Amino acid sequence: RTAGPPVLRVRDVTVRFAGLTALDDVSFTVSPGSVHALIGPNGAGKSTCFNVLSGLCRPAAGDVTLGDAELSRLAPHRIAALGVARTFQNIVTTEGTVADNLMLGRHLHSRAGFAASALRLPWVVREQREHLARAREIAELTGLEAHFDTPVALLSYGDRKRVEFARALCLEPSVLLLDEPVAGMNAAERARTAEAVRDVRAELGLSVVLVEHDMGLVMRLADEVTVLDFGRRIAHGTPDEVRGDPEVLRAYLGT
Ligand code: ADP
Ligand code: MG
Numbered sequence: 001r002t003a004g005p006p007v008l009r010v011r012d013v014t015v016r017f018a019g020l021t022a023l024d025d026v027s028f029t030v031s032p033g034s035v036h037a038l039i040g041p042n043g044a045g046k047s048t049c050f051n052v053l054s055g056l057c058r059p060a061a062g063d064v065t066l067g068d069a070e071l072s073r074l075a076p077h078r079i080a081a082l083g084v085a086r087t088f089q090n091i092v093t094t095e096g097t098v099a100d101n102l103m104l105g106r107h108l109h110s111r112a113g114f115a116a117s118a119l120r121l122p123w124v125v126r127e128q129r130e131h132l133a134r135a136r137e138i139a140e141l142t143g144l145e146a147h148f149d150t151p152v153a154l155l156s157y158g159d160r161k162r163v164e165f166a167r168a169l170c171l172e173p174s175v176l177l178l179d180e181p182v183a184g185m186n187a188a189e190r191a192r193t194a195e196a197v198r199d200v201r202a203e204l205g206l207s208v209v210l211v212e213h214d215m216g217l218v219m220r221l222a223d224e225v226t227v228l229d230f231g232r233r234i235a236h237g238t239p240d241e242v243r244g245d246p247e248v249l250r251a252y253l254g255t
Pocket of ligand 2: 046048
């Protein structure tokens with residue numbers, strides 16, 4: 001499952017905000033088809049790390065490579081076009097139907113500009129139909145098929161968070177960054193989301209970087225875990241290795 005060279009390589013990344021080192025010389029790699037969890041207490045630097053990986057934050061030092069491409073100096077849309085998609089910790093969609101939101105994710109793969117779309121040229125209509133079919137498949141994969149034509153404003157919180165996840169998948173990424181995908185969900189919604197992550201990993205063969213506070217979910221989904229504390233990497237290994245690490249217990253329990 002995790003054979004072959006890493007798809008994503010984060011090397012010695014440092015990010016500083018006025019007077020604060022949010023990431024301090026952090027390195028990790030993501031193996032193809034694996035789930036790599038990034039965990040740590042609040043303020044550890046997890047979201048900052050995602051911001052670096054998606055081009056929203058430029059590191060003071062270090063680099064990020066996807067295959068042969070160096071990402072850390074590219075604009076966010078270029079990184080997305082290379083196959084790195086993300087969800088956000090707090091933003092939850094409220095406009096349009098589920099289908100509308102998933103089609104937004106498909107735009108990156110559309111050849112049609114505004115004029116061609118407005119003229120409804122035959123190839124454009126065909127392309128739109130294909131995108132809709134793909135969006136429907138992804139809705140099925142993420143357990144949203146029953147809600148495909150439902151306005152997202154009418155969905156439960158858990159379903160809306162899963163729309164974010166599905167929209168990121170519609171970019172057909174090779175690496176998916178999930179920032180706290182089950183935060184605020186109830187137990188049933190968490191279980192559904194965990195199942196969806198497992199399914200997409202298996203079916204689409206993509207690699208996932210997962211930031212999550214729900215340790216049960218991390219232990220069940222992750223192949224590898226990197227632990228951050230105050231911007232520093234304090235542990236790395238399998239879920240079992242990390243769980244018993246005294247440094248990790250200290251960081252979490254504050255003792
Ligand atoms: P986590 O996601 O692990 O909770 P963050 O990456 O959000 O942590 O934050 C890491 C540290 O960097 C925190 O101390 C936070 O206050 C700080 N930080 C994050 N973003 C900014 C910013 N844009 N400007 C200044 N400080 C920031
Ligand atoms: Mg965060």
